[in-house]
Amino acid sequence: MPHASLDRALGLIREVADFPEPGVLFRDLSPLLADADAFRAVVDALGETLAPDVDTVLALEARGFLFGAALAATRGLGVVPVRKPGKLPAVADRVTFDLEYGTATFELPADTLRPGARVAVVDDVLATGGTLAAAVGLAERAGATVTGALVVVEITALDGRARVPLPVHAVHAV
Template sequence: MPQDLDRLIAKSVRDVPDFPEPGVVFKDITPLLADSEVFGAVVAAVADHHRGATVDHVVGLEARGFIFAAPIALALGAAFVPVRKSGKLPSDTLSATYDLEYGTATVEMHTDAIAPGGRVLIVDDVLATGGTGRAAVDLVRRAGGTVVGFSVLMELAFLQGREKLADVELHALSVV
């Protein structure tokens, strides 16, 4: 992993002001995805961080989390598991609802996605308020899995999402 990966990430994630609404600065990861060296270094860094932990499943959070979680699962020889927004998964699901600034959101996972006692790494692109991550941790535990880590490309520390994930090993490649 390049020593300066956090700097490379900062350079290749684009800030888009006032998206999706006025006052929000959106973290656009598409320039990073277009740079195979940085994208590859991110995947390798997360996989290397967890290689000793025996990961059975890598859970990716829709939609941008999928992009990182799938190659990380392959790198670790683990099963990829999607956590999706409500109504997208075809078989029996567990669901978790969390609060947004206005209203709520629901995410789902197949009930049979995690092997009994399976060791699970959760992967997402950005940790913001932590609501999505908290819901994902709860889904994995309700499905009988053990969360051995939670990795994100970028943590927005000012939103204090880490506080909602105090009971998991949270690993952020960059913190802004």
């Protein structure tokens, strides 16, 4: 059973209908992020599921950066940001993937993810699984071992977990 402060934190997640396009119910974590106690409760909950041998957090643009960097800082780990195209001066690899409402591309920064690294992928929401699966592929092609994926919210009806070829830990499932 989640701690009362975690329950309060998860209660701050706002649902926004028809964003970014009609038919999509967007989970806005901005109110949670703006509340220091709520943010800390969620980062702590993510940390509880982190494999003990992880040395690097792969944080996904954009909200995954916030949770991933906070998790890495509190656990003494490195953090590698996976970016959208055109944001990095040096790119090691890129992948284009399907989203629930289109396609996207991720890029891995050069000289950041070493072969043999033990990686946890962190993002805010697991929907159809394309984002996590793409990030796992980038990490594995770089020679890293991905131990699991950590998300704040999992939208279970979209069955995104089925597309991710490793353990997925969600703080909250809807």
